[in-house]
């Protein structure tokens with residue numbers, strides 16, 4: 001009987017996801033889905049925390065984060081049949097909360113409006129096929145530099161959330177009080193993740209968040225609100241964005257930044273994960289790329305409307321791919337698990353910033369790994385990659401990193417007589433950023 005059911009499931013899943021053609025089966029795909037889910041579930045704890053710094057309601061953002069991750073991942077699985085999950089992007093959420101809303105003293109509703117317009121631009125670039133052109137034109141050094149820079153910036157946020165790195169008027173940054181509870185538990189969380197992950201335990205991040213939160217509770221620093229509950233209302237974030245107020249010339253640079261960063265963040269991840277699954281060619285193109293690009297850009301528009309910062313395909317999907325996930329069934333499994341997670345909102349409210357800090361630092365480790373594939377002996381490759389990667393944490397801005405990298409690439413190639421290697425889209429983006437800097441500097 002059980003065999004009949006699994007054969008029937010295999011039949012349905014086989015028809016929808018073409019498992020045999022991809023050399024996989026239902027069991028492998030479901031394990032891969034659970035694996036990817038466990039490596040990225042930290043986002044449902046971390047995202048509400050980061051967005052709450054912009055004044056958003058933690059509980060509502062928790063539900064919206066689960067919902068959009070579920071919708072995006074299930075969409076990717078069904079429409080593009082790829083083992084790639086989606087969720088609100090780390091880096092972009094911090095950019096929204098700390099740089100756009102915090103740094104420019106805007107309301108979160110206006111900031112979210114800018115994300116919405118950035119997502120619309122991202123969607124238009126996708127349907128107009130500009131994204132294909134761009135993806136195929138971005139040199140590897142810049143793609144790697146972007147991933148690494150985002151990773152370093154995330155790590156800086158983690159180190160700051162744990163109180164390990166603090167501001168200093170004399171030296172800009174300095175070391176915090178390392179014996180404080182946040183520092184000790186943040187550090188412990190990071191090493192739990194690093195050790196478990198290097199031992200191949202894909203639930204590493206979740207385990208570390210649980211252990212550090214429980215320890216925080218035992219030391220009297222965390223209040224227990226219960227485990228499961230009916231989902232809290234999302235009314236105070238859903239559809240609350242200021243679409244009209246954010247569509248102004250003054251917001252142009254912010255909208256452009258959101259669009260550009262979404263574009264590079266999600267495109268780079270798609271190429272990277274599809275490559276790891278053995279689906280991509282040497283130019284980074286992969287089957288059903290059109291569908292995948294449509295799903296991530298549509299999810300970004302939907303996410304901003306629902307009340308969370310830009311959505312991206314998740315680099316953590318490579319964990320599921322590494323245990324055999326090859327089709328959309330993996331992504332659908334991730335999505336279903338995110339739907340179930342909605343009922344555990346009291347847990348989200350309990351997790352202190354330092355408990356998630358280890359996850360942020362560890363994502364930094366994962367995302368800087370791409371640097372190893374850069375030809376470091378060729379300065380026309382290493383200099384732009386380096387500039388991209390270090391400008392992001394040092395300026396606390398993904399956009400400045402991308403801008404610096406594109407400009408450095410054109411300068412280095414032209415300066416060494418290799419200007420023919422500069423592709424038109426790279427030159428266009430570099431010139432657009434130069435114009436932006438000149439405009440920014442003139443007022």
Ligand SMILES: Nc1ncnc2[nH]cnc12
Nearest residue numbers: 089090091269312314315
């Ligand atoms: N910005 C991002 N891009 C890709 N994968 C991520 N995982 C977490 N944040 C991410």
